[in-house]
Amino acid sequence: MDLNFSFKKNKNRTMKRPPQIPLNQFQLAILLNDDEKQFYNAVLAENVFCRSCAGSVAKGVTVTEIHLTDLNDLLVRGNCKVCKGLVARTFEFGDKKAFYDRAMKFRKDIS
Numbered sequence: 001m002d003l004n005f006s007f008k009k010n011k012n013r014t015m016k017r018p019p020q021i022p023l024n025q026f027q028l029a030i031l032l033n034d035d036e037k038q039f040y041n042a043v044l045a046e047n048v049f050c051r052s053c054a055g056s057v058a059k060g061v062t063v064t065e066i067h068l069t070d071l072n073d074l075l076v077r078g079n080c081k082v083c084k085g086l087v088a089r090t091f092e093f094g095d096k097k098a099f100y101d102r103a104m105k106f107r108k109d110i111s
Contacts, residue, residue, distance in 0.1 A: 017070040018107055028066055028074075031102055032093075040091060044076065052085030061087055069094070072103040 023031070032040060044061045059081040067075040072094030080087050093099040 018072075020070055020075075021068040021107070021110070023066040023068055023074075025066075027106070031068070031074075031099070031106060033098070036093060036099065040074075043089060043091070044078075048080075048087050048089045050080040050083065050085050050087050052083045053080060057087065058082050061089075068103060068106070072100050 029037070044063065046056055046058070046060065048057045048061050049055070050057050057080045061076070061078040062081055063076055063078040065075075065077040067077075069075050069090070074091040074093060075088065076091065077086070077088045079085065094103065
């Protein structure tokens with residue numbers, strides 16, 4: 001039995017993903033509803049892993065960058081408030097229809 005498979009790449013069939021967009025705090029406030037804001041703040045307060053501290057951040061995160069990813073998730077980068085080590089967290093909001101729709105409208109409005 002021959003188990004050698006060959007797959008042809010069809011470059012015309014690739015989907016184009018939207019670009020990653022940097023966000024400021026005002027834009028973030030527009031995108032998130034009240035429940036999402038509460039979840040976002042709770043996670044950044046104590047549910048981000050810090051490599052330097054070898055555990056969850058004890059005093060939260062100082063946010064330095066926020067990006068709306070190509071999958072309409074949020075990528076947050078910052079520093080641990082204890083050791084100042086670099087941390088990052090992805091919030092997978094893009095799989096929720098209401099957030100996805102707001103993100104797509106936001107993308108359209110800024111283009």
